[in-house]
Amino acid sequence: MSGHKYKLMSLVVAIAVLAMSTELSMQGAPVAYAIPCGINCENVTNSPAVSLTLDGTDKTVGYTLTFSLNNLSALGWNVTITSTQFKTNATPTRTLSTIASSVTGVTALCTGGQICTTMPQNAVTYPVAVPAGNQAPTAVKFYNASAASGIGTFDISTTIKITVPANTYSGTYTSTITLAYVSGP
Secondary structure, three states, X not given: OOOOOEEEEEEEEEEEEOOOOXXXXXXXXXXXXXXXXXXXXXXXOOOOOEEEEOOOOOEEEEEEEEEEEEEOOOOXXXXXXXXXXXXXXXXXXXXXXXXXXXXXXXXXXXXXXXXOOEOOOOOOOOOEEOOEEOOXXXXXXXXEEOOOOOEEEEEEEEEEXXXXXXXXXXXXXXXXXXXXXXXXX
């Protein structure tokens, strides 16, 4: 994709899945920035955490991933997402489905104290499946700003749902989510 500028950021997400009648918890993990962020990029601004009790039925657990995005270009932009498959480090290795995660919604607000010339005009329809694999597969667009929109600094809140089947084994499951800021809608 010549002419497109990518800025990558990865976030490790961990889920501890425990036996029936106990809690499933997802702890925030360190954020690793592939490229230092400045202008026309995003920074994760929270460490997601969630808790879930397993009871032998299918469950859906959600968390909010927030990030600050700075854009000074009128060309438009988009943010993409991919991930590694949720898996345990124990032997035998247990996994969640490669389609376990999905983005169910995104909101953007102008960052307090900043000037936003135009709010992002997003054309993405939800839910968006978050691709996952042993190695992170090709990323998909989960939020965008059409040309001449999304100019300024924004606080963006992304809701992500994870499907946890009834037959999930107990253990700690981890996945690495990678976000990329891409210039152009």
